């Protein structure tokens with residue numbers, strides 16, 4: 001059986017981090033081990049990457065990180081965050097979607113549950129943004145560098161949280177938050193690309209509606225088959241990028257419909 005002395009206790013360099021969970025910043029109550037104690041012999045025998053650390057963590061992170069077999073502090077920290085984000089996914093999504101000033105318009109029971117989600121979502125966001133702290137272990141100091149602070153850009157307007165950027169972009173560009181959040185994920189995590197993609201979709205939809213309506217009206221007026229009119233107009237438009245639907249219909253009339261009528 002491996003001895004606890006094979007591990008170095010991770011000790012915060014600054015006193016304000018004493019008794020703090022390294023993974024989420026809550027109050028520490030237990031220790032996590034990198035690598036897990038039951039795999040210590042394996043890590044010692046194989047020299048797989050591990051720092052052999054005994055890490056102060058909170059009860060919840062201790063529980064969440066249990067299935068993780070990784071040997072390094074960084075891997076275990078990431079694992080804990082992924083699990084935390086998954087556990088509170090619903091609250092995080094409420095936190096992204098709602099603002100406090102929208103609560104007033106809701107009825108009591110919905111307001112109550114959204115309020116709770118907002119609070120839990122804010123807490124979880126803070127825990128997920130916790131990057132650990134400088135520490136000493138086995139006589140060696142380690143500095144933990146914060147990741148580059150998050151920044152979200154919406155056509156030149158900068159925000160330091162996804163939530164604020166989403167709220168701004170949704171109001172400024174009149175796109176529902178849900179649709180915008182989805183498009184953001186589908187378009188390289190970029191608000192600009194997401195907004196452009198949505199606007200393009202809307203423009204295409206409007207164009208197709210116009211095409212359908214105008215072709216149907218033309219077909220009726222000149223007693224032509226709708227499918228014929230539609231196909232011809234699409235062909236003209238694909239051959240000439242500057243042509244409008246009206247011009248294409250006029251072209252169809254001049255070159256096909258009128259000459260045919262004259263022959264009769």
Ligand SMILES: [Zn+2]
Pocket residue numbers: 021022023024025026057058059060061062
């Ligand atoms: Zn924790």
